[in-house]
Amino acid sequence: MxxxxxxxxxxxxxxxxxxxxxxxxxxxxxxxxxxxxxxxxxHQNKNSALLGSSPAQLKNASFKKRGKPINGWSKDDRNxxxxxxxxxxxxxxxxxxxxxxxxxxxxxxxxxxxxxxxxxxxxxxxxxxxxxxxxxDKAHKKAQRVQKVLERRGMHDTQFDNYRIGNLAPxxxxxxxxxxxxxxxxxxxxxxxxxxxxxxxxxxxxxxxxxxxxxxxxxxxxxxxxxxxxxxxxxxxxxxxxxxxxxxxxxxxxxxxxxxxxxxxxxxxxxxxxxxxxxxxxxxxxxxxxxxxxxx
Ligand SMILES: C[S@@+](CC[C@H](N)C(=O)[O-])C[C@H]1O[C@@H](n2cnc3c(N)ncnc32)[C@H](O)[C@@H]1O
Missing domain, CATH: 3.40.50.150 (Vaccinia Virus protein VP39)
Structure with missing residues (x-):
């Protein structure tokens, strides 16, 4: 059987x-x-952005659950x-x-x-x-426009118009x-x-x-x-x-x-x-x- x-x-x-x-x-x-x-x-990484818990993620629903931005800087990230x-x-x-x-x-x-x-x-x-x-047949795209980030800093620079942060379409x-x-x-x-x-x-x-x-x-x-x-x-x-x-x-x-x-x-x-x-x-x-x- x-x-x-x-x-x-x-x-x-x-x-x-x-x-x-x-x-x-x-x-x-x-x-x-x-x-x-x-x-x-x-893993034991306790970065506060994990699972959408950072102050920025909590403020903005579309940010939630995006996961922790791994910049490789902290020992926890590398571990x-x-x-x-x-x-x-x-x-x-x-x-x-x-x-x-x-x-x-x-x-x-x-x-x-x-x-x-x-x-x-x-x-x-x-x-x-x-x-x-x-x-x-289709990718779940989620890359952030650099221009948007710059706007929040009160800046604008057209050379970044088509520039994004994140992943290429997976x-x-x-x-x-x-x-x-x-x-x-x-x-x-x-x-x-x-x-x-x-x-x-x-x-x-x-x-x-x-x-x-x-x-x-x-x-x-x-x-x-x-x-x-x-x-x-x-x-x-x-x-x-x-x-x-x-x-x-x-x-x-x-x-x-x-x-x-x-x-x-x-x-x-x-x-x-x-x-x-x-x-x-x-x-x-x-x-x-x-x-x-x-x-x-
Ligand atoms: C990527 S998902 C699988 C999804 C699945 N292929 C489907 O089509 O529904 C991986 C699963 O592993 C389970 N999981 C994580 N750690 C586990 C463990 N130690 N033993 C058994 N299951 C575990 C999670 O709860 C999760 O449901």
Whole structure:
């Protein structure tokens, strides 16, 4: 029987209860450490701007929850990145134990901290294979006009008319692709467990870029991933219906749901009760919702 298991708890503990060599593929949208939500603060940084709590953010609603401006000046700022690395190592260690030789590990990560996740994977024994990307159809743009800031200082300078502060339009999200080392060859892994290679739909080698529209509305989780995108990724990496897909940070359950719709086994873990309940309803009780003519 393929497992269909959803666990309410902290992955750093719950992963310890899984059997060694019981997971074929890890696919997860892990916390990005960009401090946009409480569950995404994985460091001790006490900067007062964190989570929209600075005086300027409290005064202006559009400023709220923008996250802490990281200028890298304080020791806390610099530590936030390293503490995230240590947090990653604490659960990646367990991934190493529960996966199989040749298992692909696919982790959606932030552009800002992906290097820490990659180092944590490497330092726990995994081999980095590639950085895949999810290219969206639209970017969530939020860069501030310099001219506006200057106006508040009673200044104006036309040379800054088209100049902004913040991020370039983030049209893609990276997905780290690592692999558990194997003795022998990848062909041995493929023959034994149907893992270690990738499937070529229509015989064509897939790009390392997955193009898929972003959700128009996130209804189940603030950082919900489209179930269709998850299925496209699994189609490439999971050759066999016997596979068990692990998502230790499942949020509203999009990844276990994608695995279930592809007839795979799955294990999903989520710490926050409300998100866990959403995932449980969606994945195990098949409570779906119609939004703009689509079932999500
Ligand atoms: C980026 S979200 C996942 C969203 C999900 N892909 C979806 O489509 O709904 C990451 C989730 O990890 C959860 N989380 C954070 N730390 C955790 C931990 N130690 N154990 C289990 N879940 C955790 C957060 O509560 C959050 O819901």
């Amino acid at each position: 393929k497992p269909q298991l959803l666990i309410h708890g902290d992955s750093r503990e719950e992963l310890k209860s899984l059997e060694p060599n019981s997971i074929d593929i890890v696919l997860s949208d892990i916390p990005y450490n960009i401090s946009f939500d409480e569950w995404d603060v994985l 936030a990145s390293y503490e995230y690395y240590e947090w990653c190592r604490s659960w990646i260690k367990e991934l190493y134990r529960v996966t199989k030789e040749g298992s692909p590990i696919l982790l959606f990560s932030s552009r800002r901290y992906l290097h820490r996740v990659a180092s944590a994977l490497e330092d726990e024994g995994f081999v980095i294979r590639d950085i895949l990307i999810w290219e969206k 049209i893609f999200e990276p997905i780290l692709f690592a692999m558990k080392p194997y003795k022998g060859t990848l062909t041995d892994c493929i023959l034994r467990d149907r893992i270690g290679g990738f499937y070529c739909p229509d015989g064509k080698i897939p790009d390392n870029k997955f193009v898929y529209p972003a959700n128009r509305k996130n209804v189940f989780h603030p950082t919900e991933k489209p179930v269709g995108l998850i299925k496209n990724i699994l189609e490439v990496f999971s050759l066999d219906e016997s596979h068990v897909i692990l998502d230790p940070f499942m949020g509203g359950g999009s990844i276990p749901l994608g695995a279930k719709e592809m007839n795979r086994g799955f294990v999903g873990i989520e710490k926050q009760r409300t998100f866990f309940q959403t995932a449980y309803g969606r994945v195990l009780k098949q409570e779906r919702m119609e939004i703009e003519g689509m079932y999500v």
